[in-house]
Amino acid sequence: MTKICYSQDINLFIKDIKEERHLEQEDSFIELTSIIKGIKVNNLNQVKIKEITTAVDDNGNILKKMESFFGDDYSSSNQLKIKLEAPSRKSSKISSLEGVIKYFSPSESNGSKIIITNLLDNYNKNLLRKKHSDIKLTLIDKEALQKLKEEDEKEYNKQIEKLKKEGGLGEELAETVGAFKQFFEGFSNFGSKESLSFYIEDKKDEIVEIFIYNGEGKKMNYGSSRMGKNKLTINLREKVASNWKIEVLIENEKSLKEYKFNLINIILP
Structure with missing residues (x-):
């Protein structure tokens, strides 16, 4: 309480x-x-x-x-x-x-500040899977999925199905591959050239803020766009690199x- x-x-x-x-x-x-x-x-x-x-x-x-x-x-x-x-x-x-x-x-000590390093290794994964069972924050590799869709529709369908099965997405989307495809394709309609896209499932609105930092610790956020309650795109000042990190602030007791x-x-x- x-x-x-x-x-x-x-x-x-x-x-x-x-x-x-x-x-x-x-x-x-x-x-x-x-x-x-x-x-x-x-x-x-x-x-x-x-x-x-x-x-x-x-x-x-x-x-x-x-x-x-x-x-x-x-x-x-x-x-x-x-x-x-x-x-x-x-x-x-x-x-x-x-x-x-x-x-x-x-703070990290009270569990309300969660830091995810090795950003490029965490695409298409629920970033909070080890910390919060009731919140999903999945970093979507929008560009790779879009490119795959254009080059190999069959493999694209497999990747969407894989994301669904591995729990990167949640109950709030319809239980059909077609609905998942439509959800992902919607990401290409907003956000700047340099950006990160997220699927969010946060029924209690506990996520307060998401910050992106480069390897030197400089904040890279440059505005954001929200589409509905599940889609978030954070615009970036620079092209994302492997040594960047994500900092998620979450309310807790x-x-x-x-x-x-x-x-x-x-x-x-």
Whole structure:
């Protein structure tokens, strides 16, 4: 179970409030920029808003949480944005704002940072097969499969069948070779020239981030594309080499803490 901490362990301050009104009330919102004090926040200790449990204005109206423009992913900054439905124009303050902050501290020692070396030797394999039985992260050799398809359709079909049997793919795809072929062929439709393509099966959304590093330890990620919940392509700054490595950050019990917060009487602009 994730460790639950209480508001006295951290301090949350509201730094700024942005209000945006539209003709349709459901499109109007306020965005609160908060500052976290009391815990270390950096690349190794990240934070995000897990949930807003209460948000009520001084007229008793409940303000629903809205997703931020850039999503609600983990941040290495101690500033967090909280986006809520806009209160009525008659409201002068948010009477109560309560929620939970997730605090993620990945490391190899607590099992939430997994490093895969010898990248080129791990194509068409589930990279997490020895670590997580309930998560699949298969590095797909997209170029080799595409070339094989063009040159030898029969051998291509054999390779797809082999991947299916060896468990590099999972239950979320239909149990037919044709469906697997269609899945792989879809990879050729997105991503840059230099890229890595992955099949992901992560029902609990525990994978936080995937980083690619070259032999000198420089991060090679150059944006990414997601197609549905199973396909991910990470664009690269350079052509991949054998001494590159993949670093996967995954939430687990040892890497997570949760902090409850409660703010009152937040004056609106």
